[in-house]
Amino acid sequence: MNRVLIKYSKKEEAALLSHRETMRSLERALRRSGLPIAFTLGYNPRPRMSFSPALPLGVAAEAEYVEVSLEGEADLESAKQIMNYSLPRGLSITGIQELAATMPKLSKWTCYGLYCVPGGDGDVFLLLSLAGPKQGRLKDGLQALSQRLALPESAELKGISRVGLYASQEEVFEDAGEPVYYFDGESRELMTIAGNI
Amino acid sequence: MSIDVFLEQELLGVSHPGRYLGIEVNACRKAFARAEVRWALIYPDAYEIGMSNLGLSILYEIINERADAMADRAYLPWIDMQERLIAAAVPLFGLESREPLAAFDILGITLQHELTYTNVVRVLDLARVPLLASQRDSNSPLVIGGGPGAFNPEPVAELFDLLVLGDGEEAVLEITQAVKNWKESGARDRSGFLKECAQVAGVYVPSLYRISYRPDGAIDSIEADAGAPYPVKKRTLANLDAWIYPKKPLVPLIESIHDRVSVELFRGCTRGCRFCQAGMIYRPVRERDAKLLGDWARELVANTGCDELSLASLNSADYGSILSLSDAIAREMERIHVAVSVPSLRTDSFSVQLASRLRRVKRTGLTLAPEAGSSKVRAAINKGVSEDDLMRAVAAAYGEGWRKIKLYFMVGLPGENENDVEEICSVARRIIREGDDGRPAKGLKLSLSISTFVPKPHTPLQWAAQMPLHEIARRHFILKEGLRMKGINLRRHSREMSYLEGIFSRGDRRLLPAIIAAGRQGCFDGWSEFFSWPRWQAALAAEGLDPAWYVERERPRDEIMPWDHLHAGVERDYLWQEYEKARAGIFTPDCRFDGCTSCGACPEPRIQKRAPVEASS
Numbered sequence: 001m002n003r004v005l006i007k008y009s010k011k012e013e014a015a016l017l018s019h020r021e022t023m024r025s026l027e028r029a030l031r032r033s034g035l036p037i038a039f040t041l042g043y044n045p046r047p048r049m050s051f052s053p054a055l056p057l058g059v060a061a062e063a064e065y066v067e068v069s070l071e072g073e074a075d076l077e078s079a080k081q082i083m084n085y086s087l088p089r090g091l092s093i094t095g096i097q098e099l100a101a102t103m104p105k106l107s108k109w110t111c112y113g114l115y116c117v118p119g120g121d122g123d124v125f126l127l128l129s130l131a132g133p134k135q136g137r138l139k140d141g142l143q144a145l146s147q148r149l150a151l152p153e154s155a156e157l158k159g160i161s162r163v164g165l166y167a168s169q170e171e172v173f174e175d176a177g178e179p180v181y182y183f184d185g186e187s188r189e190l191m192t193i194a195g196n197i
Numbered sequence: 198m199s200i201d202v203f204l205e206q207e208l209l210g211v212s213h214p215g216r217y218l219g220i221e222v223n224a225c226r227k228a229f230a231r232a233e234v235r236w237a238l239i240y241p242d243a244y245e246i247g248m249s250n251l252g253l254s255i256l257y258e259i260i261n262e263r264a265d266a267m268a269d270r271a272y273l274p275w276i277d278m279q280e281r282l283i284a285a286a287v288p289l290f291g292l293e294s295r296e297p298l299a300a301f302d303i304l305g306i307t308l309q310h311e312l313t314y315t316n317v318v319r320v321l322d323l324a325r326v327p328l329l330a331s332q333r334d335s336n337s338p339l340v341i342g343g344g345p346g347a348f349n350p351e352p353v354a355e356l357f358d359l360l361v362l363g364d365g366e367e368a369v370l371e372i373t374q375a376v377k378n379w380k381e382s383g384a385r386d387r388s389g390f391l392k393e394c395a396q397v398a399g400v401y402v403p404s405l406y407r408i409s410y411r412p413d414g415a416i417d418s419i420e421a422d423a424g425a426p427y428p429v430k431k432r433t434l435a436n437l438d439a440w441i442y443p444k445k446p447l448v449p450l451i452e453s454i455h456d457r458v459s460v461e462l463f464r465g466c467t468r469g470c471r472f473c474q475a476g477m478i479y480r481p482v483r484e485r486d487a488k489l490l491g492d493w494a495r496e497l498v499a500n501t502g503c504d505e506l507s508l509a510s511l512n513s514a515d516y517g518s519i520l521s522l523s524d525a526i527a528r529e530m531e532r533i534h535v536a537v538s539v540p541s542l543r544t545d546s547f548s549v550q551l552a553s554r555l556r557r558v559k560r561t562g563l564t565l566a567p568e569a570g571s572s573k574v575r576a577a578i579n580k581g582v583s584e585d586d587l588m589r590a591v592a593a594a595y596g597e598g599w600r601k602i603k604l605y606f607m608v609g610l611p612g613e614n615e616n617d618v619e620e621i622c623s624v625a626r627r628i629i630r631e632g633d634d635g636r637p638a639k640g641l642k643l644s645l646s647i648s649t650f651v652p653k654p655h656t657p658l659q660w661a662a663q664m665p666l667h668e669i670a671r672r673h674f675i676l677k678e679g680l681r682m683k684g685i686n687l688r689r690h691s692r693e694m695s696y697l698e699g700i701f702s703r704g705d706r707r708l709l710p711a712i713i714a715a716g717r718q719g720c721f722d723g724w725s726e727f728f729s730w731p732r733w734q735a736a737l738a739a740e741g742l743d744p745a746w747y748v749e750r751e752r753p754r755d756e757i758m759p760w761d762h763l764h765a766g767v768e769r770d771y772l773w774q775e776y777e778k779a780r781a782g783i784f785t786p787d788c789r790f791d792g793c794t795s796c797g798a799c800p801e802p803r804i805q806k807r808a809p810v811e812a813s814s
Contacts, residue, residue: 016214021451028222028448028502031533039534047534058209086502088450089220158209 001038002070005106006030006083007095010061014090015161019054022091026051026066029086029093033079038069052110052165053130056138059115060161063094067106107131109167114175117142118159119151125180127172127193130165136185144183144190169193200295203287211277215450216244219292222448223500225261225268229294232267233380234373236260237291237301237338239271240309241316242723247272248447249455251509252344253307255442256369266373269293269301270447273316273720274323276727282323289323298324302376303339305369306357308346311701312694312723314353318716321356328713330358330404335384339376347401348431348478349654349760352704352712354403358391362399362763363431363478364464366440371397395425399432406762408706414746416705416757428764433800437464437483441493445500457505457538458497460490462522466511468543469785469794470568471579471775472610474653475511478765480798482515482789487522494526498535505536508555513539514548515789527555541566544582549593556597562644563594566605570621574613576782578658579775584624591628591638601642602628608672609650609664609695611779618672621645622679629684644686647676649695651702655765657775659758662751663699666692693730697722699748700737705759708747711740768797 010022017025027047030037039045048069055061080096087093115126115138126145128136142160145151164175172180172193182193208214219226229235238257240247247253253270260268269291274282282289288297298304304326306317318328321340327333330340342350342360350360361368375397379390388404395402405425409417421427434440446458465482466475494506508516508523516522527537537555542548544565552563567587569575575582594602606621625645630637649669652658664672669692680687701708715736721727737744752758754773761769771794778785788794 013208013218013220016208016218017450018213018215021215024452025222025448025450027504031502031504032499037534045534057214086222088218088222088448089224 002072002074003099003103004035004068004070004074004076005095005097005099005103006066006068006080006093008061008064008066008091008093010055010064010091011161012060012090014088015058015060017088017091018057019051022055023051025088025091029083030066030068032086033082035068035074035076035079036070036072038071050106052106053113055162058158058160059138062161062163063165064162065106065110065165067099110165112166112169112172113162114164114166114172114180115141116161116163117145117151119149124149124151125163125172127169127180127182129185134184134186136183140185140188141181141183141190144188145181148181148190198285198287200287200290200297203282203285204295207278207281207285211281212275213244213451216272216275217278217292218450219270219295221450222502223445224293224447225257226293227261227267227269229267229269229291229296229300232265234263234266234303234377235301236266236268236303236305236369236373237271237298238268239298239304239306239320241273241306241313241320242309242721243275244272245449245451245453248449248453250307250309251443251459251461252365253305254446255440256305256365257447258443258445259366260369260373263370263373265377267294268305269296271298271320271324273320276721279319279323288325289320299326299338301338302380303341303372305341305343307344308342308350308353309344310723311346311352311698312728314701314712315716315720315722317353317356318713319720322717329355331355333358333387335387341372345474345478348474348763348765349703350401350403351408351706351759352701352708354706355709357403358387359394360401360403361432362401362429362765364399364434365432366434366442368397368399368432372400392422392424398430401429401763408759410707416759416761419757419762421762428762430764431478431766433481433766434464434483435800437461437485438489441485441489444493444496446497448501448503455507456503457507458501458503459507459509460493460497461485462490462508462510462513462516462519464510465798466515467788467796468512468515468581469579469775469787471577471657471779472568472607472650472653474656477655477657477767477772477798479511480766480796484517487518487525490522491526491529495529498530498533504534505538506530507538507540509540512541512543514543514545514551519551520554523551523555544587544590546586546589546593549590549597553594553597562601562603563599564603564605565590565594567624568605568607569610569613569617570606570619570624571613571617573782574610574617576784577612577779578610579779579785581784581786587624588628588631595638595641600640601644603644603646605646605648607648607650608676609669611650611658611661615671615675618675619679621647622676625680625685626682629682638684642684642686644688645676645680646688646690647673648690649692651695651699653702654758654760655767655772657772657779659703659772660752660754660756660776661779663696663748665745665749666696669695691725691728694722694725694728696744696748697730697733700744703752703759704747707740708742711736711742714739766796766798771796 038048052065342357347360405422411417463484465479
């Protein structure tokens with residue numbers, strides 16, 4: 001079975017769609033795309049697709065992912081175009097690629113999420129673990145960050161976007177400027193991490 | 198505060214912000230500034246209910262197809278959003294354009310259910326549009342009503358500048374043109390304009406009719422102003438094949454009550470159930486062509502990506518070539534993993550067979566509506582189903598593998614006594630015990646949904662009394678006691694809600710002050726978490742209104758009904774004749790299978806009904 005990885009962004013009003021609503025919209029666009037989607041078996045067949053970890057409501061995103069299993073060959077470029085006019089405004093497909101059989105599943109490599117937080121003197125980057133014991137909640141991370149940097153107190157998630165998903169901390173520096181703050185959900189500590197550049 | 202700034206600040210704090218974004222797939226988002234006629238189509242209830250309404254999505258597409266017009270949408274915001282709008286003094290707005298509703302030319306409000314009347318008051322208050330038609334001037338939008346509620350809008354009639362009776366497809370276009378002409382001529386003399394509108398077929402302008410009352414409370418007369426039609430006759434589309442809408446329906450952003458696309462196989466139903474308003478006001482039966490339906494289904498799925506398609510109508514098993522149509526559609530949909538469903542089924546094995554053939558993709562439950570427990574009461578309401586039919590239908594469903602079956606019953610029907618209600622229990626118990634060929638139906642889960650009979654205008658039972666609350670309470674008790682049994686789940690609809698529905702259903706204009714007062718204290722009366730019967734009792738009492746007078750009285754034959762100036766096609770004499778047959782328990786056959794019953798609904802020349810090719814009558 002082939003797999004394709006679809007990369008999408010979620011901006012403007014679409015940031016206010018819940019994870020579930022976003023999944024539904026993507027599923028509908030996929031059904032329209034002409035891709036030969038593989039379905040689960042049983043009484044209530046569902047498309048074989050998986051999504052990157054849920055985004056908190058209100059947070060925009062640059063690069064989220066859906067992984068879909070296909071039953072045959074597909075015209076990926078045309079599927080991308082169709083999906084782009086089949087989505088609510090603000091959701092758009094930015095990339096689509098076939099996955100080699102050796103490539104790990106989506107859930108295996110979407111371990112870290114990098115968030116861009118608008119600060120007083122330019123953007124600040126916050127990194128969170130999205131799974132495992134060190135998993136951190138965005139709200140807690142932001143609170144720690146505001147205390148550290150004396151950012152204006154804001155309980156809301158406005159203006160924040162998730163810029164990328166990564167398998168390891170090292171990958172992060174391909175996308176982010178320094179400094180990057182890592183919030184450890186277990187120890188609840190905020191630490192600065194640096195790239196190897 | 199501008200609407201944009203307000204939303205920017207508040208959306209993150211309300212429940213389901215998706216309700217207010219207006220970014221749905223297939224949203225037209227036409228430019229407000231450039232449109233000459235601007236409609237806001239409003240469903241006066243929550244987004245997730247309103248988005249599922251077929252009527253509004255038809256009109257949305259028809260209006261937006263016109264180059265010179267636009268249609269935007271609004272729903273009643275959830276309570277948390279209402280509070281924020283009021284606190285920020287921001288008016289209710291069109292979801293796509295984010296323009297205040299008061300800036301539109303027309304607010305088109307659908308009346309689907311009596312319990313949305315307070316929601317209409319809320320919508321107009323939130324929109325800051327003067328509530329009464331008589332208070333509005335050239336600066337206010339025209340407030341237009343439609344939907345089944347337009348056949349007796351009297352309790353809320355004075356909120357509307359005009360209402361459209363019957364099929365809206367052609368009427369909205371004619372109204373759009375009339376408004377365009379009026380605006381071009383300077384949009385002065387609103388009442389003169391409304392008088393002109395009254396000449397459009399199907400249009401009812403409440404301000405042109407005067408109602409007077411007798412000392413005993415009944416209506417003395419309904420008088421039309423010079424030039425206003427009496428009665429107002431409903432609009433009927435003769436050829437539905439010319440109106441295949443919607444083709445690109447809006448896709449709800451948040452989960453809605455009906456998350457599916459629908460093709461409407463036909464409009465109207467002549468089964469003749471005497472309680473059923475839809476079965477009377479949407480006559481005659483008009484089928485669509487099978488080939489067009491197949492193409493339409495394909496187009497709808499391609500344009501929305503929906504995973505469920507409904508073959509909709511009042512009784513889809515009655516479509517002339519239903520088996521070949523549904524087989525063809527189901528085969529095609531199976532290939533793309535789309536489930537096909539039929540919303541309403543008659544209680545017979547043919548319908549079960551039909552449902553079973555459709556159940557290729559998704560295994561859903563099966564719903565049957567015998568409506569009454571005893572053959573006596575079923576004869577009174579002209580539900581031509583015997584207990585054996587029901588047993589056979591259930592056995593067939595069980596045999597086909599269904600394990601969840603839902604049955605709809607009503608209590609409080611005319612002539613019904615406690616024994617008839619006991620029979621609901623005994624038939625349910627019999628189903629569980631005997632199931633398939635006399636053996637207990639293992640694993641069968643029977644769900645009984647009990648509603649209260651509410652007499653509806655333009656039906657044979659419009660003269661009948663609705664049962665008092667304590668009588669319904671007794672019936673609910675009988676059901677609860679009689680159905681304590683494994684495998685049976687009982688759901689009883691709120692009797693107070695049905696009682697309120699009964700007040701409005703056959704209500705008149707004197708109810709409006711109470712509705713306005715209640716609407717300013719609360720809304721969402723159809724939601725059990727918001728409905729408050731004591732609040733309503735107080736609101737009605739404060740206006741000196743006696744609910745029992747509206748609800749519990751059997752009305753004499755010659756009493757003038759509040760809707761007697763509105764004509765739904767079926768003649769009043771025919772309805773009375775049917776009422777007498779109800780009391781005598783005499784069956785009236787379906788005119789599609791037997792002869793014409795002369796109900797009066799077919800215009801001349803008589804609309805061609807297709808022959809029943811496969812359906813067993």
